[in-house]
Every structure is written in structure tokens, then in C-alpha cells.
Amino acid sequence: MTRAAFVSDLHLFARRSHGHLHLPALQQASATANHFILGGDIFDFRWATLNQTAAIDSAISWLRDLAVLSPQCRFHFLLGNHDDHQGLVARLPTLAQELPNFAWHRFYLRLGSSLFLHGDAADRKLTAERLTRRRDTFRHYTPAPWRHDAYHWLLKTRIDQLVCRAAHPRRLVVRRLMCYLRDIEQGPEQGVRSVYFGHTHREIDGFRYNGLVFHNGGAPIGKARFRILQADIDDAP
Structure with a gap:
């Protein structure tokens, strides 16, 4: 067996994220x-506190530093809607x-019978x-400062978690993902057994649906x- 790790939705450069605190665990x-x-x-x-040029430079440096630190590991950078x-x-x-x-x-990566994607599908x-x-x-734009403050207040109230649960119920999420996987011909009919995704900020641990097992690691947000x-x-190759 080949060992793999998957992480998503760090939302680095955004005020709402504490993803930077998890860098030692990633390493x-x-x-x-x-x-x-x-x-x-x-x-x-979209929510970066840096200007766009500085954020791009920092992202490239972050990816380079992580890959150089573990040369025996192959890193696959999948794009999401906030960093595409x-x-x-x-x-x-x-x-x-x-x-x-x-x-x-x-959009996605397949290794063996496992499929990895961001999940905005x-x-x-x-x-x-x-x-x-x-x-x-x-639209990747920099919101006005008051929007950052409003989002920060929202996280403190935990209303964001209620919104996530309402907007992304597990069964609906995996059903929609199944439709997308069949469209790209990467479903159970093609030998896919496990699906790893992010985007919803909701942890899912081995949810079974129509022959697939879905996993989501959540997000370091609020x-x-x-x-x-x-x-x-x-x-896996």
C-alpha cells in the first residue's frame, strides 16, 4: 500500500483562518x-489580507518550502474556487x-481507487x-475592511456552522458529487471506491453512499x- 495524506481549506492569508497553526502537523x-x-x-x-501580488508570491514560497522539506513525498496541489x-x-x-x-x-486527481477533489462541484x-x-x-476581489470584521464576528457567534449544516447536508453533498463524478467518468463504475474532498468545511468520516466512501477533513475556520x-x-503510481 502507498500512504497518502489529504488536507484542504486552510484558507491561508484570510483573517478568518488559523490554518497557519497547522503547518508543523502538515510537515x-x-x-x-x-x-x-x-x-x-x-x-x-478572495479574503486575503495581503495584496494580490504579495499573496501569490507567498503562496509559491509556501508550496516550495513544503515540497523541499520532504523530497521523498510527492505533492499534488489541487485548486479550489478560492485559489484558482x-x-x-x-x-x-x-x-x-x-x-x-x-x-x-x-479539478481532480485519481490515485488507485481513490479520487481527490476540492468539492465545489x-x-x-x-x-x-x-x-x-x-x-x-x-471573483477574486479584496473585500472592504468592514466585511472582514463582519465575518470575524460571525465566526464568534458560530452562526457560520449553522449555515454550513443547512447549506451542505451530507447526503445532498455526496449525491451532487456523485453526479459530477459520473459526468467525468470517475465513479464506482470506473473502479473508484473512496472520495476525499473539502469545500463544505464539514467533517465527514467514511460516509457510504451508492458504493463510494466519502471523507472530508473539515477546515481550520472558527x-x-x-x-x-x-x-x-x-x-498508486
Whole structure:
């Protein structure tokens, strides 16, 4: 078996995130993994407190430092809606050439019978074409300072958790993901058994649905639960 780790939704650079506190845990996990999948929204260009140029430079440095620290581990950087930023994407091919243990993917990654994706396909029933269109039109802008303050207050009240539960009930989320997986021909019919995703900020531990087992590690946002997921990959390259 090949060992893999999966993490998503750190939302680095955003005031609402405490993802930076988990960097030592990420480094420790990568030291013992063959593959480390960064599952989207690792960086947050929509709510970044840095200007866009500084945020892109910091993101590239963060990815480089993590990959260099564990050269025996292969890092797969999956994009999410908050870090599928044109300026960052333009620099990823050069980073992949520089680092032999780094690769990037816009929408999903398959290793053996496990599929990894960000999970924004669960916002509604989306085909690959519709998801691409949504990503292409997603606005990465810097909100006014009062919006940061309002979001920070919202996290303190835990209202965000109620909103997440209402907007992303588990069964609805996995049903929508199943529709997307079938559209991209990466469902149980093609041998997929386990699905690892993020985006919803809701932890899911082995939820079974129509022949697939779904996993979500949550997000280090407010009081939400968060953990690095571990996966045993069969027949992984």
C-alpha cells in the first residue's frame, strides 16, 4: 500500500483562518507519506489580507518550502474556487518544473481507487463544463475592511456552522458529487471506491453512499472541526 495524506481549506492569508497553526502537523504528515494532496482553498485570494501580488508570491514560497522539506513525498496541489487564481495558476508550471516532487491539477486527481477533489462541484448539480464556467467567473476581489470584521464576528457567534449544516447536508453533498463524478467518468463504475474532498468545511468520516466512501477533513475556520486525512492507496503510481 502507498500512504497518502489529504488536507484542504486552510484558507491561508484570510483573517478568518488559523490554518497557519497547522503547518508543523502538515510537515510531520508529509515526512511519512508517499503522496500529499493539497485539496483546494489552501490559499484564499478572495479574503486575503495581503495584496494580490504579495499573496501569490507567498503562496509559491509556501508550496516550495513544503515540497523541499520532504523530497521523498510527492505533492499534488489541487485548486479550489478560492485559489484558482489566474496569477497563481500562471506560475504553477514553472514551479512544477523546478520541483521534481510537485504537480498541480485544476479539478481532480485519481490515485488507485481513490479520487481527490476540492468539492465545489457539490454546490449544485454541476457537470465538468459548468464547474469550469463557475471557476472561470469566480471573483477574486479584496473585500472592504468592514466585511472582514463582519465575518470575524460571525465566526464568534458560530452562526457560520449553522449555515454550513443547512447549506451542505451530507447526503445532498455526496449525491451532487456523485453526479459530477459520473459526468467525468470517475465513479464506482470506473473502479473508484473512496472520495476525499473539502469545500463544505464539514467533517465527514467514511460516509457510504451508492458504493463510494466519502471523507472530508473539515477546515481550520472558527470553531469548525479540522484534521489531516490519511489514505491507503492501492495500485498508486
